[in-house]
Amino acid sequence: MSDIKWLPDGQKMFDKLMSAVPEAMRDAIRPKLEQMLAGKVAGQPVSADLVKKFVSEDLPEPQRSALMAAIGMKPAGGAAKPAAPAATATWQGKAQDMFERMLKEVPDMMREVFRGKLMQIALQKAAGGAVTEDHILSIVKEIVPDPFRTTILKAFATMGDIDVTKVEEIIEKNPGGQETLITIMHAVQDMFGYVPRQALIIISQKKNVFMSTLYRLATSYAAFRLDKPAANVITVCNGTCCQVKGGGKIVKAIEAKLAGNGAKATLEKVRCLGCCDVSPAVMINGEVLGAAAAQAKLAEILG
Ligand code: FES
Known part of the structure; x- marks a missing residue:
């Protein structure tokens, strides 16, 4: 009181x-x-x-x-002006859909005023470039109070093509603080084949950690994939033993094939696959193969 x-x-x-x-x-x-x-x-x-x-x-x-x-007050500096038309922005990814979703939470009578102001902030954040999903996310986190913030973030998380309840289940199975993040992200990757942005949004909310912290973790560990992989994942060993036995040539050959055909496979390089006895080693869709078997499989996949 x-x-x-x-x-x-x-x-x-x-x-x-x-x-x-x-x-x-x-x-x-x-x-x-x-x-x-x-x-x-x-x-x-x-x-x-x-x-x-x-x-x-x-x-x-x-x-x-x-x-x-x-409450009927005129804007500072003189006569009341109609709401300025929203400046136009270039959008990246789902940023525009996210912007509109955020505005849905604003009552009708205030929506156009908010639209103009929030657009100004988005354009400032974009600094002349495209407005990205991260810009919209940071606006929600910095400006929107709860409970709307939580509602909007949850809505963002369901705008993608993953089943968010699966992510929530993984989080529930891993109670605790930031020490659980890596385990959760591994489980998410096992589930979806990568760590989708929507999953990171949910982890950020539930574990109360910044998205930047999650991105830092995800990009510090080569094991994490942030983009949805192609139908086939080819992992080539870059370790010394495999390099000595021609691993580099395999990488170049695959890169040349993928140059005009990237949708068929995602190429990843790792330090050691742990099976140096079959070097140069290649893992295709989780199966570790020696050079000859890998060539045959690659020909089948890439043509
Ligand atoms: S160095 Fe390639 S599997 Fe170990």
Whole structure:
């Protein structure tokens, strides 16, 4: 409970402000706003003008513009202007779908104001390039309060083509903190053949870790694959023993074949497959083969 002393018009204006906040968030937002307002007014009775001053001076964007519009305040600097048309962006991947999904959580009356402001932020993050999925993700994490943040992140996770309940099951089987991340990511890769972005979003939410931490882990270990592999996965050993026995030539031959035909197979290189006795060793779809057997299988796959 705040100890704000309300003047009648101040209470009325604050209630109007709260009615513009989406219902699902109201209970969580009200005490925060009251606390901020109490700090600003420092014991003096709160009038409607003080509430307006608080909104225009103390709230962050894009909430400030949206709430100013909702309580009938004109934007700073003069006459009310219609919402600026959203600047256009170039999008990468599912970024545009994610942007629109994020806006769905904004009430109709505030959506266009949010669209313009959030687009500005996205374009700033893109710094002249395309707006990526990571830019939209960081906007949600930095700006959107809970419970909307959780709802939106969950929606993002289901926008791909994986069964997210499988990821949730893996996480449930591995309770604990950050020490479980590698195990979880291995299990996810075993399940899907790679570690999909949607899985990382869920792990990030459930384990309360930054996406950047997960990407750092995934890219530090050669075992993790972040892109969906082709139908065939060819793993060639780059270890000394295999190199000495012609592993390099095999790699070059496969790369030449894949140059015009990359959709048929994904080529990976590892330090040692642990079977130096058959070097130069090649693993095709999980089966380790010596040079002759590998050539035959490669011919079958790549033509
Ligand atoms: S060096 Fe190639 S399998 Fe060991």
